[in-house]
Amino acid sequence: AALKAQLDNRLFGQHLAKDVVLKAVLGFSNNPSPKKPLMLSLHGWAGTGKNFLSQILAEQVHPAGLRSKFVHLFLATLHFPHHDQVKLYKEQLQNWIRGNVSACPSSVFIFDEMDKMHPGVIDAIKPFLDYYEEVDGVSYRKAIFIFLSNAGGDLINKAALDFWASGKRREDIQLKDLEPLLSVGVFNNKNSGLWHSSIIDRNLIDYFVPFLPLEQRHVKMCVRAEMAARGYAVDEKIVQEVADEMTYFPKEQRIYSDKGCKTVQAKLDIHED
Secondary structure, three states: OHHHHHHHHHOOOOHHHHHHHHHHHHHHHOOOOOOOOEEEEEEOOOOOOHHHHHHHHHHHHOOOHHHOOOEEEEEHHHHOOOHHHHHHHHHHHHHHHHHHHHHOOOOEEEEEOHHHOOOOOHHHHHHHHOOOOOEOOEOOOOOEEEEEEOOOHHHHHHHHHHHHHOOOOHHHOOHHHHHHHHHHHHHOOOOOOOOOOHHHHOOOOOEEEEOOOOEHHHHHHHHHHHHHHOOOOOOHHHHHHHHHHOOEEOOOOOOEEOOOOOOHHHHHHHHOO
16 A cells, blocks of 8 residues: 555656556565565666656665665666676676575665666576575575666657557556567667576566656656655746756657656756746
């Protein structure tokens, strides 16, 4: 219930992501003996809420969220920057995960910038994601792994535009319209971090979660939420001005924000005066 309330109040315009993640987490947490860790792969353009959702999810498992010593965030460009050190990264990653799950079986691991990850690095964690009772005396079945990636965003955006062009409602897009596209697209995309990955090959990702491009009405929701978070009275004139300053695509029709809600905070700073 707490997770649902957080997603309803803080994540805008992502009916699919909200629905899929709620069901996945509920099923996983209600299962006294899951057969494998929960593995979610979140896909979509920047600013659509992938980071936000992973933070909300982490907070539900460990109240301190990203500040908890049981929640681990990896950034591809920071933690795995060099192409010639893939072997070392794989060893370090395995040792780190092994040590942390030994300390806390319900550890949460978030891998951001998957699209910048060198192919092969992420396959190091495959043994921990598979259907094993234990690996070297450690059970990983209560852990949660989350991948965040811009890869597949273009496929999602195209599908959303196709829906719009055929006169269908955005809310009618279903997971089955996008998930097959995503798994194949990401597996065959050299810049996805999951290119020809055994993790996909072995069907170890429980859900590919699509984040749809945001419309102006969703951007306005983000602006209102940010104003409320700063303790301001919500001024609809400013809400409209900030939303109008965002760039949208396609250029003529201006349907979807091309940065989602990413620059809302910065744009609001300018209007504070």
